Amino acid sequence: MRLVRELRDNSVEFLTSFGSAVIFFLRLLAYTPRALLRPRLVLRQVYVVGAESLVLIMMAGLFVGMVLGLQFYTTMAKFGAEQSLGAVVVLALVRELGPVVTALLFAGRAGTALASEIGLMKATEQLSGMEMMAVDPVRYVIVPRFLGAFIAMPLLTAIFNAIAILGSWWVAVQLMGLDNGQFWSPMPDNVDVFDDVLGGVLKSVFFGAAAGLLAVFEGFRAYPTAEGVSRATTRTVVMTAMAVLVLDYMLTAILI
Amino acid sequence: MRQEETLIEIRGLKYRRGDKVIFDGVDLDIPAGKVTALMGPSGTGKTTLLRLITGQLAPDEGTIRVAGQEVARLDRSELYALRRRMGFLFQNGALLTDFTVFENVAFPLREHTDLPEALIRDIVLMKLQAVGLRGTVDMMPSELSGGMARRVALARAIVMDPEMIFYDEPFVGLDPISMGQIVRLIKQLNETLGLTSIVVSHDVQEISTVADQLYLLSNGKIVGSGAPKALREDNSPWVRQFMQGLADGPVPFHYPAPSLEEAFLDREDKE
Numbered sequence: 001m002r003l004v005r006e007l008r009d010n011s012v013e014f015l016t017s018f019g020s021a022v023i024f025f026l027r028l029l030a031y032t033p034r035a036l037l038r039p040r041l042v043l044r045q046v047y048v049v050g051a052e053s054l055v056l057i058m059m060a061g062l063f064v065g066m067v068l069g070l071q072f073y074t075t076m077a078k079f080g081a082e083q084s085l086g087a088v089v090v091l092a093l094v095r096e097l098g099p100v101v102t103a104l105l106f107a108g109r110a111g112t113a114l115a116s117e118i119g120l121m122k123a124t125e126q127l128s129g130m131e132m133m134a135v136d137p138v139r140y141v142i143v144p145r146f147l148g149a150f151i152a153m154p155l156l157t158a159i160f161n162a163i164a165i166l167g168s169w170w171v172a173v174q175l176m177g178l179d180n181g182q183f184w185s186p187m188p189d190n191v192d193v194f195d196d197v198l199g200g201v202l203k204s205v206f207f208g209a210a211a212g213l214l215a216v217f218e219g220f221r222a223y224p225t226a227e228g229v230s231r232a233t234t235r236t237v238v239m240t241a242m243a244v245l246v247l248d249y250m251l252t253a254i255l256i
Numbered sequence: 257m258r259q260e261e262t263l264i265e266i267r268g269l270k271y272r273r274g275d276k277v278i279f280d281g282v283d284l285d286i287p288a289g290k291v292t293a294l295m296g297p298s299g300t301g302k303t304t305l306l307r308l309i310t311g312q313l314a315p316d317e318g319t320i321r322v323a324g325q326e327v328a329r330l331d332r333s334e335l336y337a338l339r340r341r342m343g344f345l346f347q348n349g350a351l352l353t354d355f356t357v358f359e360n361v362a363f364p365l366r367e368h369t370d371l372p373e374a375l376i377r378d379i380v381l382m383k384l385q386a387v388g389l390r391g392t393v394d395m396m397p398s399e400l401s402g403g404m405a406r407r408v409a410l411a412r413a414i415v416m417d418p419e420m421i422f423y424d425e426p427f428v429g430l431d432p433i434s435m436g437q438i439v440r441l442i443k444q445l446n447e448t449l450g451l452t453s454i455v456v457s458h459d460v461q462e463i464s465t466v467a468d469q470l471y472l473l474s475n476g477k478i479v480g481s482g483a484p485k486a487l488r489e490d491n492s493p494w495v496r497q498f499m500q501g502l503a504d505g506p507v508p509f510h511y512p513a514p515s516l517e518e519a520f521l522d523r524e525d526k527e
């Protein structure tokens with residue numbers, strides 16, 4: 001009985017949060033054209049968000065690429081298929097790993113920073129202060145941060161992918177002794193610009209919207225206390241990770 | 257003498273937070289061009305009243321009219337238009353922590369006007385000079401003391417030359433020198449610019465020197481009002497207790513709580 005009640009309460013809570021997140025999202029969209037007309041605030045946020053995550057994304061990209069190179073090389077060498085390695089690695093990264101891993105790392109680094117920044121601004125009455133100066137905090141604080149995350153995500157994903165490909169190349173070619181030409185030559189034939197590359201970009205666009213939305217949403221509705229802000233931060237990571245994985249499945253199913 | 261105009265008119269205001277009734281039928285008139293003080297014990301809802309007047313909160317019942325407009329009925333752009341005519345000094349300052357003092361004070365100008373940079377600079381420095389903090393222009397809010405932050409916030413509140421200004425506890429945490437300075441500034445703004453000022457304060461002495469009219473709030477009601485001098489001679493027990501700072505009287509010093517016996521017995525039960 002208790003389990004049923006708890007499940008019910010949780011799903012009610014989830015649905016109401018989901019509903020208010022959707023409404024919030026529509027509100028952000030309504031503000032977006034005006035925000036893009038004054039791009040200074042948005043560009044600043046792209047820069048801030050990008051700079052925060054850049055080193056992390058590059059390191060992660062390098063090691064993910066190296067692991068892929070190592071794993072695929074040893075497995076594929078068993079079947080004598082190591083000449084397809086380059087194409088396989090690129091497909092795995094561009095279609096799947098690049099957007100997903102970047103989005104998860106982004107949630108942990110930039111998403112939490114956004115949520116706690118906005119939550120703190122609320123707790124210290126900075127948002128009310130803006131309201132009283134007749135400056136809409138949604139326009140001035142929230143929308144530029146959302147758009148910053150939205151724009152930064154595909155860029156970070158591209159960087160992640162590029163570095164990961166180099167990482168796998170380094171392991172496969174330099175360490176394991178695969179021929180350089182064998183690594184690169186199968187790519188043009190097997191990697192399709194529309195299916196694979198654009199599909200990946202589309203994913204990262206969706207993930208950027210989800211990660212940016214959830215971070216500013218959780219920050220903006222945080223209870224204005226220290227505990228409220230820390231809860232908002234945690235929820236940002238958890239919710240973004242869930243959203244990214246669910247979206248990933250749905251997008252993959254649609255794209256295939 | 258000019259006919260006294262009412263800038264802010266509150267009728268039958270009721271407001272509750274959860275189960276707690278904060279205002280239970282408040283009527284209040286704030287005349288234009290005067291300094292009106294709102295006083296009352298801590299936690300009676302003075303800050304809440306300022307938030308209601310400025311449209312940050314909506315009343316449960318009753319009406320609040322500012323300059324003829326009913327605040328709760330305004331849409332966002334009308335409310336913002338009204339707020340441009342208001343200055344608001346938050347109890348804690350509410351400075352933007354990412355901006356320098358200069359940028360904080362310049363913020364409303366940058367958002368609402370297209371003034372050239374040189375003019376913005378002059379206005380900002382002038383306002384900071386008025387609160388005695390021109391020397392802090394390049395500091396960050398985190399480098400200021402609480403009292404300094406509040407004075408910077410005051411400079412920001414007056415930077416757009418508002419028609420009315422709300423001060424939430426402007427004197428708390430100020431040393432006697434800056435306190436005197438701020439008191440003079442409030443008076444001066446009121447006299448030279450004809451600003452309507454609404455001051456929330458506990459400080460009976462200081463406020464009596466600036467206010468034209470006092471309202472005393474307690475338990476969700478107005479328990480006394482009038483000119484400072486008249487109030488000081490008022491014989492109602494509420495007013496006497498507050499104006500003279502007596503512990504005994506109708507205004508309880510303690511926030512409502514179970515009796516001491518109950519509280520302690522309850523704890524023993526649990527042990």
Ligand SMILES: Nc1ncnc2c1ncn2[C@@H]1O[C@H](COP(=O)(O)OP(=O)(O)OP(=O)(O)O)[C@@H](O)[C@H]1O
Binds near residue numbers: 297
């Ligand atoms: N967010 C809130 N949720 C619930 N109750 C609140 C909230 N904020 C304030 N209150 C309650 O409203 C009442 C009035 O608060 P308010 O801040 O207006 O008091 P105040 O008169 O400004 O006090 P002080 O002089 O200490 O600043 C308090 O009793 C407080 O318990």
Ligand SMILES: [Mg+2]
Binds near residue numbers: 302
């Ligand atoms: Mg207060």
